[in-house]
Structure formats: structure tokens, C-alpha cells
């Protein structure tokens with residue numbers, strides 16, 4: 001991935017930020033000042049320092065999400081080549097996932113919290129992901145369903161006057177970011193016949209593109225439709241939680257690009273991380289809980305109707321979902337949307 | 346070249362296309378025709394013995410063609426060897442594929458060797474100069490003995506391989522049902538009924554295919570069709586169709602009734618099969634043409650003896666079972682996992698994963714079958730000129746070139762009994778009329794019946 005101008009500004013920003021953080025009390029930080037890879041981690045803050053840090057966080061909301069995930073220095077962040085941070089030395093499992101965290105030490109547990117109260121459906125994360133990961137046209141590693149729920153209610157006193165009578169608008173728009181859930185018991189990994197896809201000990205589910213035979217079994221087995229065939233490399237593909245960024249102490253691209261901080265990424269093993277606090281203080285749900293996949297993407301204030309098919313009678317506008325981006329033209333013309341349920345447009 | 350056809354429109358796509366629809370179909374035919382062969386080899390349905398060799402080579406040809414479907418569907422076909430080197434057993438059902446397939450191929454080779462050894466030995470003796478004879482002599486692996494003891498040994502091998510093979514056939518096909526049935530992500534697939542449904546409909550399709558091939562082959566060579574075989578196959582067909590109907594009804598009731606089914610299953614079953622795009626393939630083809638019409642049309646013994654009726658019904662059943670595969674594979678994927686829309690699942694005409702490739706796979710299976718028909722002495726027993734032209738026995742027919750063009754005579758009465766020609770030794774259980782005679786009365790009677798055998802014996806003595 002070429003280093004863009006943006007990365008440079010990002011780096012200087014990081015430098016600034018970490019300088020501030022260090023001044024506050026030596027918080028964990030990422031300094032990309034020399035090379036992209038070098039990760040300097042100051043020792044884990046003391047309790048008092050942590051308090052001050054948290055106070056700092058409160059005064060300065062992380063609107064742009066540029067802060068790094070909270071890291072534990074004991075996990076060997078400084079010894080890049082030899083430690084867990086190097087994904088090459090990270091244990092991976094193909095089955096028996098309950099080993100992670102029991103017999104296999106789990107250094108981090110990367111999770112994402114998606115706060116739907118904040119999502120405005122701008123699709124910035126979708127674009128950022130495509131940009132970051134070179135996702136081909138027509139497929140998505142993350143996407144945001146924007147749906148309208150409800151209908152126009154006939155109402156003699158309604159404000160909307162049409163030839164067919166007066167109506168009151170009872171439609172709300174809801175948007176729902178979707179992504180691979182990096183399930184703790186991923187059926188997609190278990191079914192791969194050649195062990196091409198795997199779960200890292202830190203929770204990230206990935207695919208080895210050099211081993212995948214392209215059978216499509218994992219794509220069928222994922223209950224969340226998070227996987228797809230990459231039409232360029234002809235293998236299964238999906239979200240990696242931007243493992244290449246996370247391994248270097250950066251946040252996933254979608255998280256950094258979200259203008260409303262609707263996506264929060266972090267280490268669930270770290271009780272002080274923002275995700276841990278969100279999960280412990282806010283009611284969250286996961287998708288299709290009943291399937292026992294133990295998804296690790298948590299939703300706050302999820303619009304039930306958007307996801308549960310049997311109640312989505314009024315979904316009228318699924319826009320990245322089920323629509324090929326090459327066929328966006330049909331949106332402006334008279335051509336019916338594929339699989340249109342006949343709802344109001 | 347990367348495939349250029351992509352299904353559907355966007356994120357959710359039916360990635361498993363026509364090739365995967367065909368895969369359980371072909372492997373079902375493999376298992377089904379194998380079961381037909383075992384009916385006589387293992388379960389003592391001696392009337393079906395003459396067609397057992399035919400069913401066996403049919404099964405083998407389809408078995409060799411079966412992996413082409415998934416191989417053609419894989420996006421990285423050059424990496425299939427990983428199925429052996431990186432096998433994810435026992436966690437991934439699909440990982441077992443190559444293992445089961447190889448075991449099955451080996452078993453079939455052993456069985457076919459035993460089934461055709463005697464015939465090969467005789468042909469090698471008679472046509473030692475021709476290409477066929479040379480091939481035959483290689484295929485006997487040096488065992489040219491056609492004495493009663495050796496025939497009995499062949500029979501024993503066949504019985505064992507048939508016994509193991511029927512388990513393997515069920516495994517080979519049942520695990521495909523398990524691949525679908527174990528997928529909890531797909532509401533319409535994840536039912537424990539799936540493996541059973543697949544196996545039963547596989548047997549149904551196998552019987553129909555053997556029926557059709559038997560009729561076609563006999564017509565092609567102008568042999569008399571043994572209506573008892575036709576009737577017996579039809580009887581088995583009716584029985585298994587009834588079982589299939591039962592399972593289909595159970596499936597329908599447990600998935601298509603709101604009160605009995607999980608909501609998601611019901612919603613999609615209802616939307617796709619009752620009101621949606623699959624209504625015709627489900628009610629029209631799978632249930633109507635594949636089950637109800639054959640059941641009615643083969644109800645009476647008279648209708649089961651009718652050749653035209655049997656051929657049409659066998660064809661109908663084959664269509665119905667293909668429709669069942671389509672309904673399962675396509676229907677499961679049409680049910681969207683994350684939206685409320687029916688995923689579009691177009692049929693692609695040419696190119697990757699298309700009608701063209703499916704036709705290609707069937708063509709390869711047909712070519713293999715024709716090749717085996719050319720090579721293997723399978724005619725014994727099936728070949729049945731009318732009684733008037735006696736002397737043309739199965740053995741002689743393999744020996745005498747042109748025996749296949751026996752003049753066609755009057756069609757026999759519908760109650761023609763067991764064929765004059767003894768079935769192949771391996772395909773007959775001990776105690777069946779002719780091979781029993783051969784075994785018990787020894788070579789004397791054999792010689793009087795088949796002068797050709799005498800030559801074989803002398804040749805063996807010489808060599």
C-alpha cells in the first residue's frame with residue numbers, strides 16, 4: 001500500500017497527539033515518526049495517570065478517532081519481530097475455538113462496537129475500506145444498509161397532500177453498518193476444507209489467499225453474508241479488521257473515517273478500553289445471537305427491524321446491500337431494483 | 346481466465362451455481378445405480394442380475410465424472426491437491442471429498458475386476474489378437490481361470506465389495522446432504538432431513554437411470570427387452586418414490602407450516618416455494634413430474650410392464666430429481682441471509698459455472714460410459730435375442746464379433762422368464778439358477794451349454 005500524503009499528515013497528527021498524551025502522563029501512544037513500522041510504547045500508565053488520561057479523553061472527545069487502541073506493553077509491543085505483535089508469530093486456530101483464551105493465550109481481543117445512534121449513513125467507512133483494502137467494484141468488506149421503515153399513513157389532516165388524499169409521514173430512516181463479526185465461534189472457519197481461513201488468537205478471522213481453493217463453502221456458511229468471492233483474485237475475501245493496521249497500532253480504516261464516531265474499535269481484554277466500557281455500560285446486541293456464533297461486533301441501539309428479515313416488510317432502500325455498484329444507474333432510471341419487494345420507493 | 350459471469354446483483358449472490366446443482370445429482374446417480382447393482386449382488390434380487398454389470402459401469406463412469414463438477418466450480422482449481430495435503434478433517438465435511446472419492450474409486454475397481462474377470466478371461470482366450478482381447482487379458486491380471494471355484498471366488502469378492510460399497514455410496518452421497526444440512530447460516534438447508542432426503546432421491550434417480558439406460562441399450566442393439574427386469578425396476582422405483590414422497594411431505598410440513606417451522610425457515614419456504622420463483626420447479630417438477638405422475642403411472646403391474654411407459658416415467662423421475670437438486674441448491678441461496686429480498690439466481694448459458702459446463706460434464710460421463718461399454722464384457726445376460734436365435738449366448742457374443750447385430754425377432758411375451766444366458770458369475774448370488782448349475786454340475790454341463798468355454802479351458806491348459 002503506497003504511503004499517501006494523507007498518511008504523512010496522519011503521522012504528524014499522531015506525533016502531535018502523542019506528544020500531548022505524553023505530557024498528560026505518558027499514555028500509550030503510537031509514534032510513526034521514523035518508520036511506519038516502529039512502534040514506541042511508553043510503559044503502561046499508573047492508575048493516577050490513567051485517571052488523568054481519562055479526564056483528558058472526556059475534555060477532548062475523540063471525534064476523529066485518531067487515538068490508538070490501548071496497548072499493553074507486557075505484550076511485547078517493543079519487540080516487533082519476536083512477539084505476538086508480529087502476526088506471523090501469532091497463534092492461529094482452525095477449529096476448537098474455545099482454546100483461545102484458555103489453552104492459547106489471548107493477548108488482545110479485538111472487537112468493534114457500532115453505535116447506531118450516531119450512524120448517519122454517509123458510507124464514509126465503506127469508501128475508506130474500499131480505499132484501504134483495494135476492494136474490487138461490486139463487492140464490499142463493510143457496507144451500510146440504509147433503510148426506510150414505516151409507511152405513509154392516510155390522514156385527513158395530514159400535512160402531505162397528494163392526488164390520492166392526505167397523508168402523514170410515518171417513515172423513519174435507519175442505517176446499519178455491517179461488517180464481518182469476527183465471531184468467536186466462526187462457522188466459516190470450521191468448514192474450510194483446506195484450512196485456508198483461520199482465527200488469530202487476538203480474535204481476527206482472516207483468509208490465507210494463497211491457500212484458498214475458492215470452493216465457497218465459507219461464504220455459504222457465514223450467517224452474516226460477510227464473505228464474498230473477490231472477483232480479481234478469485235478467492236474468498238472479507239473484512240480483516242484491517243489487521244495490517246491493527247498490528248502496527250493503528251485503527252481500522254472504517255473506524256478512523258467515521259465522522260460521527262459510530263464505530264469504536266479496541267481490546268475487550270483491556271477493561272479500560274473504550275469498547276470494554278461501552279459494552280459494560282451500554283446495552284448492546286449482536287446479530288443472530290441464536291446461531292451461537294458469538295459475534296464480536298456489538299451494536300448499540302440496533303434497529304431490530306433492519307436486520308430481522310421477517311419484520312423488514314418495509315425495507316425500501318437497501319443500497320449497498322443487494323445492489324451492484326455497477327448498476328447504480330438503475331437507481332435513477334425506471335428500471336426496477338433487483339428483488340424489489342414492491343414497497344414505496 | 347477469471348470467470349466473467351457473476352451471479353446476482355451485488356453483495357448477496359448465489360455463488361454455488363449450476364455445477365453445484367449438478368454435483369449432488371451426479372453423485373446421486375452414482376450411489377443410486379450402485380444400489381441397483383447391489384440389489385442382485387448383495388440382496389439376492391436375481392432377476393436384476395443381468396443388468397448389474399451395466400449398472401456397475403454406469404456408476405463407475407458417473408463416479409469418474411462427478412468431481413469435475415466441484416472442480417469446475419472451484420475458483421482456484423489448481424489448488425485442489427490441498428484437499429489431500431491440508432485436509433481439515435473431521436471439521437469440514439467437504440474435506441472428506443477426495444478421501445471418500447478415492448476410496449470409492451478403488452473399491453469400484455476391485456468390484457469391476459471381479460465382475461468382469463470371467464468375461465475378460467473368455468474374451469482374452471477368444472480374441473487374443475485383437476485390441477479388445479489384449480485389453481481383456483490385461484484386465485484379468487493373469488487370472489484366466491473360469492472354473493466353478495474361481496467363479497465362486499469372484500462372486501464372493503463382488504459380494505464383499507458390494508457390501509462395503511453400499512456404505513461408501515451412502516457416505517459419498519450422504520455427506521453432500523450433510524454439507525447442506527449442516528449449514529446453519531442457510532435457513533432452508535439446515536435440516537437434519539437433508540442427508541436422508543438426498544440419499545433416497547439418489548436411489549430413486551439411480552433406478553430410473555439404470556432403467557432408461559437398459560431400455561436404450563437394448564433398443565440400440567435391437568435386443569429383446571426383458572420385461573420382468575423392467576417391471577422389477579419399476580417396482581423398486583415405486584417403493585423408493587413412496588419413501589421420497591414421505592420425506593418430502595415431512596420436509597414440507599416441518600418447513601412450510603408456520604406453526605411447525607422456525608420463522609425464518611417458514612418465511613423463505615413460503616416465499617420461494619409457495620409464492621415465489623420456485624413454485625413451478627417445486628410443485629410442477631419435483632413433486633408433480635418427479636413423484637406424483639410416476640407413482641400414478643406405475644401403479645399397476647400392467648403399466649409397470651409397459652416399456653414406453655417405463656421409459657417416460659424414468660425420464661420424468663430423472664427430471665424431477667434434478668429439479669429437487671435445483672430447488673435445494675438454488676432455493677437455499679435465493680433465501681437471503683441478511684436482507685428481505687430474494688437473491689437473484691440466474692442461469693448462465695456459457696462460460697464458468699454454466700449450462701455449457703454442465704452439459705460438458707454429462708458428455709464426459711457419457712463418453713466414459715460408452716468407453717466402458719466398449720471395453721467391458723457387460724453384455725452377458727442383458728443381450729437377449731429372442732428364443733428362436735438360440736446359441737447366441739452372452740459369452741459367445743463377446744467372443745464373436747458382430748454378435749451384437751443379432752437379427753431382431755418378434756418381441757417376446759411379457760412374461761418372459763429368466764434369460765437363457767446365465768448372468769455373469771459375480772452378479773449372481775449362489776443358488777440362482779444358471780450360475781448355480783454351473784457351479785454344481787461342473788464343467789461337463791458347461792461345455793455342453795457353451796462350447797466356447799471348452800476352448801477357454803484348453804487355452805488355459807496350454808498357457
Ligand code: SF4
Nearest residue numbers: 180181183186188222
Ligand atoms: S461474520 Fe461471518 S465471516 Fe465473519 S467470522 Fe462470523 S461467520 Fe465468519
Ligand code: SF4
Nearest residue numbers: 192212213215216218
Ligand atoms: S472458499 Fe477458500 S477460505 Fe472459503 S472455505 Fe473454500 S477454501 Fe476455505
